[in-house]
Amino acid sequence: MELTTATAKPRPRTRPKAPEPRQLLNAACRIVADGGWAALTLRPLAESLEVSVTVLSNHYGTRADVVAAICAAALAAEEHLFGGWHAMLARLGPLDAATAADLGDTILEQLAVAERSRSLLFLEALQASSWDDELRAVFAPWRDARMGFWAGLGRQASMLPEVADSGWLGGYFIDELAYSICLHHLPSYRMLRRLCLRRLFGAARTGSGEASLFAALFEGLDYQDGEIAVSHGAQIAADWPGRAAQASALALVERGVSALTHRAIAAAAGVPHTTLSYRFPTQHDLVVAGLEYIISNVMQAVGGGEDAAEPPRTLARLRTGEGGLDVGRATFALALAAARMPRLVPGAADMRRCRGINLLKLLQRETPPLPGLDLLAAQVASIGLIGFTHTLPNGARGDYARAHGAMLAYLRTGSSFDQASPGRHPAT
Template structure:
């Protein structure tokens, strides 16, 4: 039987298009961690030897996938570029409509390609070997969104620092999960409208804020129903939740395996599996740890303490922006996380309001909707670069640009 199966495999090298389609199928179902040579070869109907003989090692195959994806994506983006070129400078309402239409198309019609893009983008933040292969595709998408922002008259500093590209990346991640929810689609549109309206710090419309409050409540109700799990008695469960939260932020859902967590906290693999039977349970435990950590960070007494608590947990790094992004990507493959993701999306910016009021008194009139817009861009920008000093510098520049935008300066 094995010989017969081997005989059925093709000796012909797969095309770049077939390679891309196969990669998208794998990533859509299993995430980037599933994109290994054997399952790729199986879908293509060839042996691993045929695959590597034609394309090379895994790094070369990833590069070929990214090249094919960039080529296909360029054709899709060119249609939107043609539309933008035929239009006069975009008024705010039209800019919001078009941005939403593009995001919705990427999340629905181009779902598989977008999932591959998001998984690779996120993977590059913790696996630097992916960066050379992905760089051109990433630059292509950023160039498109920068061009869109210029046509819409977006505040220049928000473009130059990468904040606007980050916003588009973050919103796409949430759209992949929540696009079927009317409250989310209304919230997405509301945020885009506020962004392109400009002068966001000046007297927001009362109806605008009232609608935001209603949408916030609706999206929170599902998250409350999903609720944090209660009563995990053994003390090691808290250590497991902490380990899950740390790994979720640093490596995404692919880093949450029972063996890795069990080894880290020093309990038998079988014991951990009994309390947390599935990866979904590990993800939920990590999310609960992260949510609790956020509450602690918000009550910080100084900006220094806030920064420390935002990025550290018991002496180890915990980047909340990366953790939130990882959750959104995971939820696209794990529907049970959708309610959590809706709650996370609606809360974006809540903590930032308190930060701005407390540490940036020169910026006045920032309501929750405006803060959410700023937070979305900062979250996305954080996830477009690997952790480190360069990423922290980029976020600091974006925060400064956002403050200038709020003040209407620069």
């Protein structure tokens, strides 16, 4: 009798030599691009590098040490990348607004496409550092290098120092980069990004077509037939589905989309896992529920309440997550997740098109009135504030007042712009 045995799958060969920092960085980029920051643990990292966990640990240390080495390698690569742009800017001298806007758009394009995986690593680390103090410390030099580059571009384009150096300008490019990565394939988005950058740097325009173009691009990013939409102004249930929506909202803000697991949300809502799964079958359904919960609270805060007449107080509460419902963090998390989860792209596009709508309502209460204030200006202002918020720990106000002041300085020194105000005003 002939005996046969199943052929065992050969185990991948491992290398005895520890990987160099550059190899470590490349492997981390691959892992985070596929699974987000939560996927960056020692075992998959070792497997990607074809070494054992022991080799990796013996050479670098704990996971925290490995992450520190990754951030240091990323900073070195970053200095090489931006070194070329620094050299070009040094040759150009003072920049007019149109040139600065074109440069900003070109650099964002490079970061979102050619440098996509490293940019995703940067943004995922930025998001995770808001709750991980250990990561925050080792990530800070990389973050500060990018912020410093954008501040330098602003100064060269003759922006006020309090605007260029406040962190608000660097925040603008942080938030826009997240959307550039997940929405780059949409012509309406790329044109909107360029239009916003021209407004950011105050580029002069001829004719009066900006408002019409903005309105067309605004509508171009709306949901298409068959796409699951996030409702602006949804009624939140008072029973367990409402608790599940609240739990989803808090998890989305605090830890990103990866935290929205059915078991975690079911436990927070106090219902069986099977009950939650019947009402919210997919993670996408939990994301939608969480966003709708946050948006309903934002609408209430902007539309009324005891501090509605005090824009700075309302903005600080909305942007720094007092109560855990920071719409900026939630929508930023959505944009990051959409880079690897195509089903989330329509929601990310809608959140991007709606940037600034609630901020516009608050800014219209400023006295004296802000010159040239319209939805496009408010969108630029909002993107900067949301991006800057991500450089702060969860719930921290830190230098938020300084960034808020820089935003107002930017708006007060703006030219008299066309009033770009589409008729439909969703609530984000």
